[in-house]
Structures are given as structure tokens and as C-alpha cells.
Amino acid sequence: MARLYLFCFISFFLISGVLSATFTMTNNCGHTVWPGILSGAGTSPLDTTGFALQKDETRTISVPSSWSGRLWGRTVCAEDSTGKFTCVTGDCGSGTLECAGAGAAPPATLAEFTLNGANGLDFYDVSLVDGYNLPMLVVPQGGTGGNCSTTGCVVELNGMCPNELKVASSDGNGVACKSACEAFGEAQYCCSGAYGNPNTCKPSSYSEFFKNACPRAYSYAYDDGTSTFTCASADYVITFCPSVPTSKKASQNPQAAGLPLYNPSMIFSGSQEVSGALSINVAYMQLLLPSAITIFMALLLLS
């Protein structure tokens, strides 16, 4: 009987370990960001599809196993006199805070996930294929296997964006940076038509602008080799504006401000690490408490 208890105990923990993950989102931008979330076709939707994240605020959401989808940050959002909610960048067209099944209008930086995909690995990336609006960082926590490392685009590109790609607000400030595909609509940039395969669709000077600034992010459709990461059983910390790029040096030399290899602590300040650790502890407690109750009930039934 003791062995059976042990078996139940261990299998429950193994199962609960793969049942869900958490996304902990932090806004370090110095202004409000409105995350939007789009679940892939055929995966269970999350509890929220859009909300406001005040500056310095952190929010953790739980994500079911095998979830796939994308998330992004909307900026400069407001409700008009009729109550319609719209954003200058990343708008999902729903007219409300929740995106409710609608995706981001480009240009927007996207974090993309497929959890528990091939070989039980999570696949994740940060993509600039639909353009850029905010720096974003994805840090896996507690995962194993694969090339389980930090990815993202930590550089502020709205100011440096080439003029032909730039999206400016009414006051003339850059608020987003289009992809060449969106700006020019040409097959060679969109990897469509005759350019619809990795042999014919090559990087362009425009995709290289993004790649030089953000070497780990997707800069065009077939940029998979350097831009897709894998990890098993991880939780993910997603930070908008992970570093505040103020130094002149950083803006003149985007590569110098690019991602340090395997060293997220260079990007995270102490306080963010603390808040990340706290939300993960909370996430574990949410996971462990129901498990403990279920195990207790299983033991009662078995004895």
C-alpha cells in the first residue's frame, strides 16, 4: 500500500508539472502598456485576451499545456466618447480592452509560443516579421533541455527606424517601425509567390536592420535557425522594455546594446528579479495547494 501511495504521489506531481505553465508579464516601459493575447486555432483560450499593465506592474497568468499563441504590447490606447477602445500601435480592432480572438495590427513586436510541441518541448520566439513597436524580452525559468535561453529584442528601435519604415504619432515621434513587407508589399520582402521558400527568400537590408539590432529575434519569415528557442517545462517571464536604453552609445551601436549571450542578469535589475521570483513562488503555491488537496483525498479513498 505504501508503494501505491508513493506511486500516486509521484505521478500526480509529474502530471501537474506538465499541466500548465505561467507567463509573468512585467512593464518596465515608464508608461502603460496594454498586452494583447491571441490563442492559436484549436488551443484553449487564456483567462484574459487583453488588459492594462501599468508602469512597473507585474501580472502572472496561467497557461494550459499545449497552448499556442502570441502576445504583444499595445501602446497609446484610449477610449473615445462612445466607449470604443483603440490603440495607436498593436491595436486588435476589437474596440474593447479584451482582444477576444483578434490579433495585432502590424507593426508590433510579437512573442510567439507553442507549448509542449514536438518532443514535449516548448517552442518560443520574439518576432519582428510583423514589424516592431516595443522592446520585449522572454526569459524561461526553471526549464530544461533544448536551447532554453533568453530571447527578445531589447533595443529601442522607434527612433532609429529608417524613414521609409517609420510610424510616427501626430507629434512626430516614432511609435513603431514597419517591416519591409508591410511598407512595400513586395514578394521578395514578404517571402510570398516566387519568394515563398527559404532558398529564394533572403535577408534584405531592411531585415538586416532588425537583425543587427536584435540578433535573436525573427527579422524575416525564414529566420528560424537563429530565432527559435526550445525548452521543456518552463515558466516564462515576459518583460516590456527590459532595459531603458538611455546612453548615446547604445543608440549609436545597436549591436552593443543587443542581447548578452546567456546572461539575463545583465538585463534584469535587482528589483525585477525579486518580483519575478515572487510571482514564480506564488505560481508554485497555486500549483501545489490543489495538488496537495487532491492527494489527501486520494489517500482517503484508497485507505
Ligand SMILES: *[C@@H]1O[C@H](CO)[C@@H](O)[C@H](O)[C@H]1NC(C)=O
Ligand atoms: C534551438 O533549437 C531548435 C530545435 O532544435 C533549432 O531549430 C533552433 O535553430 C535552435 N535555435 C538556436 C538559436 O540555436
